[in-house]
Amino acid sequence: MTTQAPEIKIVDTFRVACDGGGAATGHPRVWLQIPHETGFVECPYCDAKYVHKDFEDKV
Template identity: 75%
Template structure:
C-alpha cells in the first residue's frame, strides 16, 4: 500500500493554525509561524506544508 504525500496548502497569513482538517480524526490545533525567508512551514503533527501565497511559485 502506497503512502499518501503530505498536503500542501496556500495561505494568506504568516501566522497560521493547523488541526489536521479532519474534525475529530485530526490532531490538536497548533499555531505556526511561517518564516519570511523560506515562505513555508511544515506541521509537526500531520506534515502538511503551509506555503504563504507570496512564495507559492518558489516552493
C-alpha cells in the same frame, strides 16, 4: 500500499493554525509561524505544508 504525499495549502498570512482537518482524524490545534525567509512551514503532527502565497512559485 503507498504513502500519500502531505497536503500543501496556500495561505495569505504568515501565522496559521492546523488541527489536522477533522475531529476524529485530526490532532491538537497548533499555531505555526511561516518564516519570511523560506515562505513555508510544515505541521509537526500531520506534515501538512503551509506555503505563503508570495512564495507559491518558489517552493
